[in-house]
Amino acid sequence: MRESGNAVPDIDILLDLSHLYNVTINEMLEDIDLLRELTGKETRHSGIAYFVPEQEREYNIAWATKMKNGKWVNHNWEYTRKVNPSMDNVGKQIASYDGIILEIGTGPGGGYMPYILKANPDATIIISDLSPTVISEWKNFLDKTVDSPNLYYAVFDFCAMPFKNNSIDIISDGGGIGNCDGEKSQALKEAYRVLKPGGKLITSTGFVNKETLAALPGEVQNVLIEKRPDIFEDLYEDTVLAGFSKIDSVISGCWYTDDDDSAIADLARSLGVNLKFTSYTRYCTKE
Numbered sequence: 097m098r099e100s101g102n103a104v105p106d107i108d109i110l111l112d113l114s115h116l117y118n119v120t121i122n123e124m125l126e127d128i129d130l131l132r133e134l135t136g137k138e139t140r141h142s143g144i145a146y147f148v149p150e151q152e153r154e155y156n157i158a159w160a161t162k163m164k165n166g167k168w169v170n171h172n173w174e175y176t177r178k179v180n181p182s183m184d185n186v187g188k189q190i191a192s193y194d195g196i197i198l199e200i201g202t203g204p205g206g207g208y209m210p211y212i213l214k215a216n217p218d219a220t221i222i223i224s225d226l227s228p229t230v231i232s233e234w235k236n237f238l239d240k241t242v243d244s245p246n247l248y249y250a251v252f253d254f255c256a257m258p259f260k261n262n263s264i265d266i267i268s269d270g271g272g273i274g275n276c277d278g279e280k281s282q283a284l285k286e287a288y289r290v291l292k293p294g295g296k297l298i299t300s301t302g303f304v305n306k307e308t309l310a311a312l313p314g315e316v317q318n319v320l321i322e323k324r325p326d327i328f329e330d331l332y333e334d335t336v337l338a339g340f341s342k343i344d345s346v347i348s349g350c351w352y353t354d355d356d357d358s359a360i361a362d363l364a365r366s367l368g369v370n371l372k373f374t375s376y377t378r379y380c381t382k383e
């Protein structure tokens with residue numbers, strides 16, 4: 097069979113690609129179909145759709161190597177198998193909505209994706225991140241562990257999503273926008289644009305509230321305000337400006353920078369403080 101000029105690829109080419117990328121032809125066709133339909137763009141046929149260069153960004157290589165060598169994805173998945181009432185509950189809610197779920201900024205922790213799969217192993221989820229290593233790590237791991245035909249993998253910047261307007265049912269985000277490489281306000285605008293009317297963005301992150309700031313030494317306050325003004329934003333205004341009109345926020349707890357190794361945690365340590373972040377989950381509907 098030769099190319100007929102429409103969307104049916106030549107079987108020999110598919111076989112060659114399948115050997116080259118070590119994926120099944122079914123995987124390639126599913127990847128082509130769903131992501132081509134949602135984006136209107138050609139994607140690479142490797143089981144992972146790339147909308148940015150396939151190579152890890154230079155500044156991220158050290159982190160990505162640490163994540164890969166340390167098998168963070170495996171360890172984090174194990175952690176998500178334990179009972180976690182708050183995350184399990186959000187995972188169940190997301191899984192209860194019908195349709196295509198887009199997990200953005202999946203990261204080595206997986207955001208809400210592991211909890212959605214705990215509630216419904218057959219959920220349709222596009223697992224995405226800007227880091228190609230994050231996505232290949234998750235694909236390698238989930239192919240062995242879950243082996244669901246309903247999981248899709250895409251590498252893109254969530255501040256410039258490849259999806260068509262009004263194409264996605266649910267966007268879930270467990271701390272991706274909060275750790276955004278780019279403008280958080282732009283990420284929220286993109287989420288609004290790609291969601292279908294009635295679609296939902298479920299996003300969680302944390303911020304340093306006014307009381308916590310006021311209790312810090314004046315010198316520390318000044319440095320933090322100058323260097324990391326973003327940590328004081330709860331993103332509510334940006335969410336409204338993005339277009340969301342129905343917004344419910346639930347405070348879910350707190351975390352301390354001494355417990356993690358992020359850039360802000362390093363900054364806090366260098367200033368001799370253990371910063372408290374108040375965390376929340378926000379349910380935003382596109383009406």
Ligand SMILES: C[S@@+](CC[C@H](N)C(=O)[O-])C[C@H]1O[C@@H](n2cnc3c(N)ncnc32)[C@H](O)[C@@H]1O
Binds near residue numbers: 227252253
């Ligand atoms: C450090 S993680 C934390 C949250 C993550 N959901 C988790 O559970 O690990 C943040 C992730 O967001 C991704 N990210 C940051 N900015 C992004 C952007 N503009 N587009 C897509 N992914 C982004 C990073 O590559 C990283 O994997």
